Amino acid sequence: MIKVGIAGTRGLSTLMGLNSIEDVKITAMCDLDEEHLKTAAARIGGDVRTFRVFDDMLEKGDIDAVIIATPMQCHVPQAIAALEAGKHVMSEVTAGVTMDELFWLCESVEKYNKIYMFAENVVFDPRIQQVKKMVEAGLFGEPYYAEGMYLHNIADLFVYPNGKTSWRSYWQCGTRGTFYPTHSVGPVMQWFAGDRITEVSTFSPGVYNTLGLKQDSGTTSMCRTANGKLICIRVDCMSPRPHNTDFFHLQGTKGCFTSKAHPDDYNRVSFIDDENDSPLHNMKWKKLEEYEIYLPDRYKNATEEQIKAGHNGSDFFIVEDFIKAVRENRQPDLDVYTGCEWTAVGLLSALSVTNGGRTIQMPHFRKNMPLDEKKITL
Numbered sequence: 001m002i003k004v005g006i007a008g009t010r011g012l013s014t015l016m017g018l019n020s021i022e023d024v025k026i027t028a029m030c031d032l033d034e035e036h037l038k039t040a041a042a043r044i045g046g047d048v049r050t051f052r053v054f055d056d057m058l059e060k061g062d063i064d065a066v067i068i069a070t071p072m073q074c075h076v077p078q079a080i081a082a083l084e085a086g087k088h089v090m091s092e093v094t095a096g097v098t099m100d101e102l103f104w105l106c107e108s109v110e111k112y113n114k115i116y117m118f119a120e121n122v123v124f125d126p127r128i129q130q131v132k133k134m135v136e137a138g139l140f141g142e143p144y145y146a147e148g149m150y151l152h153n154i155a156d157l158f159v160y161p162n163g164k165t166s167w168r169s170y171w172q173c174g175t176r177g178t179f180y181p182t183h184s185v186g187p188v189m190q191w192f193a194g195d196r197i198t199e200v201s202t203f204s205p206g207v208y209n210t211l212g213l214k215q216d217s218g219t220t221s222m223c224r225t226a227n228g229k230l231i232c233i234r235v236d237c238m239s240p241r242p243h244n245t246d247f248f249h250l251q252g253t254k255g256c257f258t259s260k261a262h263p264d265d266y267n268r269v270s271f272i273d274d275e276n277d278s279p280l281h282n283m284k285w286k287k288l289e290e291y292e293i294y295l296p297d298r299y300k301n302a303t304e305e306q307i308k309a310g311h312n313g314s315d316f317f318i319v320e321d322f323i324k325a326v327r328e329n330r331q332p333d334l335d336v337y338t339g340c341e342w343t344a345v346g347l348l349s350a351l352s353v354t355n356g357g358r359t360i361q362m363p364h365f366r367k368n369m370p371l372d373e374k375k376i377t378l
């Protein structure tokens with residue numbers, strides 16, 4: 001039996017997924033807010049133990065693993081405390097809020113030898129995984145350019161309903177740069193297997209919000225990969241516009257994928273094949289759904305219960321991967337180094353945008369990283 005503790009109410013997105021896996025039980029819940037704690041405990045049901053203080057849950061919660069879904073600035077201190085206490089960790093995005101924190105996190109995962117999974121859920125979107133399979137099958141040729149956009153006006157989240165200022169005013173929109181990059185970077189990196197981001201350069205039109213927050217009115221980060229590929233990440237959480245939190249584009253030597261840009265649009269692909277026999281002709285779009293044969297088996301065979309967990313089964317598969325990694329005692333694909341690299345795109349972008357778009361080198365996050373590489377190089 002794997003006993004899990006959840007910290008922060010957002011962690012309840014894993015509830016149905018965890019409940020549908022055999023020999024896994026949520027035994028503890030932690031939230032600083034008494035009311036949130038009560039509501040969460042009622043949703044979990046059974047004899048779940050509740051704690052307001054995270055360290056108390058680690059000590060007295062009788063748990064093997066913890067899901068950290070507290071505000072971003074709590075992730076690294078809580079993850080390190082959990083690893084030190086011998087617990088496995090699944091952490092919400094982003095992995096941390098400073099570069100030093102990211103280095104400490106990697107060191108702690110190595111030191112305490114526990115499983116750490118970075119819970120970047122958009123990676124599990126069926127479209128992303130289907131396009132990954134199509135890349136592997138060579139349909140797009142060699143991918144060389146991708147885009148990810150996260151356009152989400154979060155003005156309603158800066159103040160809680162009780163009038164208190166929320167952490168998002170400081171740790172998200174109180175900072176410069178592409179502060180929330182992983183929902184865009186993570187998915188597109190699925191299409192560049194074995195590659196990693198080596199450079200980040202960020203531009204913004206400036207700060208136009210009238211709320212007195214420091215965040216740019218949209219940022220565009222250009223990321224170069226070790227293999228020389230280009231990735232463009234646009235994040236805008238301040239401008240007045242409808243949401244589009246999951247727009248993606250991929251271009252390869254033989255074709256491209258473009259996700260739907262608004263609710264009436266559709267996900268589309270175009271590649272050189274029998275109908276589009278030459279890149280010199282005006283190539284035609286096809287619906288991505290015509291290529292569902294490339295959807296990974298676990299999406300095709302998802303049970304009703306798995307789909308009900310949320311987001312077409314994505315909310316189940318993320319939990320499934322974490323529990324599998326714990327059972328097999330091996331780090332998951334979304335390991336600490338991956339989480340840190342994707343998070344660092346945002347942290348480095350703040351330096352870049354405040355220095356006229358200067359290119360900042362990405363450290364190579366990996367096991368036993370030498371101390372003299374744990375620095376930011378301009």
Ligand SMILES: NC(=O)c1ccc[n+]([C@@H]2O[C@H](COP(=O)([O-])OP(=O)(O)OC[C@H]3O[C@@H](n4cnc5c(N)ncnc54)[C@H](O)[C@@H]3O)[C@@H](O)[C@H]2O)c1
Pocket residue numbers: 007008009010030031032033036052053054069070071072074092093094119121166167
């Ligand atoms: N993956 C996604 O799609 C997604 C979506 C939304 C939020 N998030 C992430 O989830 C996390 C939480 O976001 P949210 O929107 O739920 O924030 P929120 O402010 O609405 O909720 C945070 C909860 O954590 C509790 N909390 C705060 N500090 C705590 C502490 N030290 N110990 C225990 N509990 C504490 C608060 O009382 C509150 O209930 C953030 O890291 C955010 O980036 C991810």
